[in-house]
Amino acid sequence: MRKEIRKKNQTQVEVTGRDPKILLKILEPFLEKTISVNREEATYRIEKHRAFSFLGKTTLSDSSKPEDLQKKILKSLRYVTLKQEFLSEIFNFKSKKFRLDEVIGAKFQKRFEINLTLTDKKRRFSAKGTLLYPAFTEWMRLSKHIQLFMKENPEAGINEVTEKLFSLWSIPEKHSIKHKKTKRVLSLPILAKMSGGMRIKRRSFTNSILYQAVDTNQLYYGFNKKDGVVDFNSPLVHPCLLSKNLHVLSDSHELSSDFIKMHEWEIQYQNGEIKVERAPGTGNRRYIRATIPFSIYLSWDKELRKAKDKSSLTLPSKVIRATKDFFEEGIYKNEELKPFFPKPRENKKKFTLNIELVGSTVKFSYVTA
Incomplete structure (x- = not known):
């Protein structure tokens, strides 16, 4: 029997501690607006360009203790998404069978859960909980519409479901671009897990700045040695990846005088x-x-x-x-x-x-x- 999704509040995580508001002060350099001292409730968003520039700058350089804490918090708040084709999730193209029960089940929801943990050694603030990525709501809306459609039309196949999806899909007119006829693909964002990767800073066709995460296993050049012994906790980013527009997502270290390359026996x-x-x-x-x-x-x-x-x-x-x-x-x-x-x-x-x-x-x- 399919396990139903439990309905619970996953839109917020409480920050506790001796001085929980200090968390905002630490993040203030990266916020889109200054912190209000008079308002009890306010929404603060992190400005991506400032945050990513800071993380790129402090990846290889020696940072101060305040910067170390800022880096730790920003990395805890960071998550990566990718666009996933909707039909590939609800339809198994090999068996030619629909799998809507899997998408509407609780296991699928875990792919949208952001596990958040924020800690401070001085115990000024602490936060631990799970947030649900908002795109999950749209995945559920479309899935349940298709589930109802198939209940009313039991003989419907992939072509009929595709047409129904397009009738449910809402694409803002301002985002439409005239181009040659291409294959229609309906995609929605979903959380992505990266085993290793880097962030590329580039400009879009509208000349705005974008940060694109790329998954790769070929990041490192080698490892530093300590007293002649390889320190596998000190990976060295490949020199060709050291650029102001390329930021490695994981921690890296400065090249020492004694190191070993990846393919050195x-x-x-x-x-x-x-x-x-x-x-x-x-x-x-x-x-x-x-x-x-x-x-x-x-x-x-x-x-x-x-x-x-x-x-x-x-x-x-x-x-x-x-x-x-x-x-x-x-x-x-x-x-x-x-x-x-x-x-x-x-x-x-x-x-x-x-x-x-x-x-x-x-x-x-x-x-x-």
């Missing part, structure tokens, strides 16, 4: 014919490369041991193996080598090995979790 273990190397890889995942005698590799590779031809020459460039067989029942039987082989990225039932060399010696690599 370092030996972690070496003993005789066995060598294990590591490269930083990406912001969150490491690359592991091992060079070992084939006899040792064969003791780890259960699938190859079961094969009729057990030669290393039969190994393709990419090998998919069971994680449990290769790690728990293979590598991890060797206590000396175990610390140098973190679990693979998939970290579930199977993972991928990249075979780089075969023969009496086997060289392979993989991506960690």
Whole structure:
């Protein structure tokens, strides 16, 4: 049975603490209007250009303690949206079936919830709660109209639903632009989760300033080292991304005199014919490369041991193996080598090995979790 959406007030979060109004004073440089001392109720909006310029300026530079708090608050208030095609959410184009129950259900609502947490070490203010992104109301309005339409017209297909949607869609006349005939796509904003990304400052066709968030996993150049040891908490933004019009969304650090590049391999273990190397890889995942005698590799590779031809020459460039067989029942039987082989990225039932060399010696690599 579909779980109905719970009706609750998600339009506000209370700010508490010893001096909750100090929150406005901290954000005052970024507000569209000055704080009124006489009015009990007022609406204050953050001016995006000021806020984004500040976040871009303080991403790499050393900031003062007041600026650190401002940066922390602005990042807590920030959220990213994208335009999602409405039909792709209510209709499964593979199975050719409608899924309106999923959209009207409580699980879909979570995709519009903004989890807000604001804290101050001095306990002057505190706020924690969930806000509902306003576009959710429009998603529900259209979904329920289509649900009623299909109840009244049970034989209706995707074409009839599309036409009904256009009749419900309201597009302001001032926003219409004359252009060549194109495919009609109806989209609404929805919250987006970005694993890593950057903000691009650009101008629109009307010459107004826009900030566009772009999701990417190729942000970083490497990591700083501290006393010769890689500090994976100090990612370095790639030099080509250091620009006044490009702002990395996550924290970054200044380049020190001792650092390592993402694809730079370092030996972690070496003993005789066995060598294990590591490269930083990406912001969150490491690359592991091992060079070992084939006899040792064969003791780890259960699938190859079961094969009729057990030669290393039969190994393709990419090998998919069971994680449990290769790690728990293979590598991890060797206590000396175990610390140098973190679990693979998939970290579930199977993972991928990249075979780089075969023969009496086997060289392979993989991506960690």
